[in-house]
Amino acid sequence: MRAAYIEAFGAIEDVVRVGVRPDPAVRATEVVIQVRSASVNPIDHIVASGALQAVHPVALPLTLGNDAAGVVVGKGEAVTRFKVGDEVYTRVAPVTSGAFADYVAVDQDLVALKPGTIGFDAAASLPLVALTAWQGLVEHAGLSKGQKVLIHAGSGGVGSIAIQLARHLGAHITTTVSADGAAQAREHGAHHVVDYRTEKFEDVDGDFDVVLDTLGGEVQERSYGVLKPGGVLVSTVWVPAAQEAAERHGIRGEPFFMHPSGEQLETLARLVDAGTVRPFIDRAYGLDETADALRHSASKRAKGKIVIRVS
Structure with missing residues (x-):
């Protein structure tokens, strides 16, 4: 699969790569999501810089990205909450990342059906x-x-x-x-x-x-x-x-530190579909432009969320 990843820590322009990475391994309780859209958060360029290694170490190489929206294309044998074809959104496990890729595997408890009234870009902008x-x-x-x-x-x-x-x-x-x-x-x-x-x-x-x-x-x-x-x-x-x-x-x-929760995403999806919460997107980039998206996030000039259209 194609993904945006790092093999070392440092400045965005020096370390962010887009290329072929192995498809994710799938555990029994995980769903495989074909990512349509992902969104950028400040944590993404902070992780890439290595600034969090002392408190939240991650292993390299690391596929970046925490928020994803897409379609379930596979699942582990213990998955009961979703079926292939479901349109979902998620904040992936913090130690895993991996949303800036064609596919990501996420525990079913961190996933929810995406709001039906919005598209993948808007849904991906929401979780974190x-x-x-x-x-x-x-x-x-x-x-x-x-x-x-x-x-x-x-x-x-x-x-x-x-x-x-x-x-x-x-x-x-x-x-x-x-x-x-x-x-x-x-x-x-x-x-x-x-x-x-x-x-x-x-x-x-x-x-x-x-x-x-x-x-x-x-x-x-x-x-x-x-x-x-x-x-x-x-x-x-x-x-x-x-x-x-x-x-x-x-x-x-x-x-507090935010914790992923599929149950809370279900509640938020209902609020979106009721018109109570409306996502606001600043700009969308392609996967090949991930470094540009991260630089835009780091500039702190964005008004609303930055989205990466993966597929």
Whole structure:
């Protein structure tokens, strides 16, 4: 099969290759998906750089890619949830990757039928960001109707989905974006949009029940002070000092790493088909252009998700 892969760590232009790789081996509980579309996430170029080897080591050569949408073309003998011909989407196992390829083998528990109202590009754009938004707001924050939530980076992949989910949950939503992302954030359901380049979010609004932070650093430090006592800061970027800072401000810190879940993807598919959640795609590339897609992601200029059309 053809795939985009790395044999060493380093700069994208130096290490990303597109060529022939072995077809995936299939375990008893796995389905084989012929990938129609995959999507790019920041984790993809970070992994390629080798920056995560100390905490999440991966073996080389490695086929890149975490999100895929396609058609089931084979399955292990213990698979009961899917049949050949099913159109599905998935966030593959973190230690496996492999979505930037003609075929990927994924455990059935990490797979769901794709939303029927959207195509493969849009479906592939969803898993990692939608699962991150859902788990942050629902599992960890317990966001509920009438609460106030601050969502950072509201025009990014996670942020744009998080705004829509928060709207579905009945929350009052403030988000930080650049000026050119403001219209998109309002369209997705934000009640109050803060241009982070010209405004300080702590000067505009406050007394939040929940902050969703995917940025860390100085933005995270400034976010402690806008939460009401007992509020919760949910973050995908956490350092040891953050917990002490959260306690000092009388709030709850909830660090988390997204975990793949076919069951949650089923829930999200229903929300998409109901019109509650709408994917937003920035640009599509071909498999041979994977390095270009990764560079575009690393530039942080994308508004919405970057998609790779595999077949």
